[in-house]
Amino acid sequence: MYELNYDLWQEVIEDIASEYAPLFSIMHEAARELLISRPLIDDLLRTRELEISTEPWQMWLQIDPIDDNIGGFRIYLMASEDLDAIKELMMETAEDRGISQEEINAFEVEHGLDMLGDVFEVIRDRYEILxxxxxxxxxxxLVAFDSQDIDDSKGNDIFWSDDAYTN
Incomplete structure (x- = not known):
């Protein structure tokens, strides 16, 4: 059994976050290939969500209007995982390194840490996924499209025409 220290803690956090790398890679690729068009935006504005994949992970688009007085919005590519599955992965990853749940709990209390929060931080920083x-x-x-990224002059004319915009 290992004595839990900060370096070992970080290794466990990194291992847990990297288990989701295939999903995040798929999300980034899907966002790059997403064809943003006026009909898609209109559909999202009407329904707020649109399922785009169920295999190997359920993914959907969601639109979030921006309160900017000009109709701005962000389109997010979303996926979900059962919280218990992530917690199970956390326990298994720690156990593979000889760390018990009791050691994790004590280490979190002693150092003011939160394993799940630290995993989320790595995911945000490394994969740009919230x-x-x-x-x-x-x-x-994952922000797949942000209307604030469109150039105010020429870009708006191109985007809002019948032509499509791709990332």
Missing amino acids: PEIGGDNVTFS
């Missing part, structure tokens, strides 16, 4: 807990799930969000 993880959020909602009920029994963790939702992973």
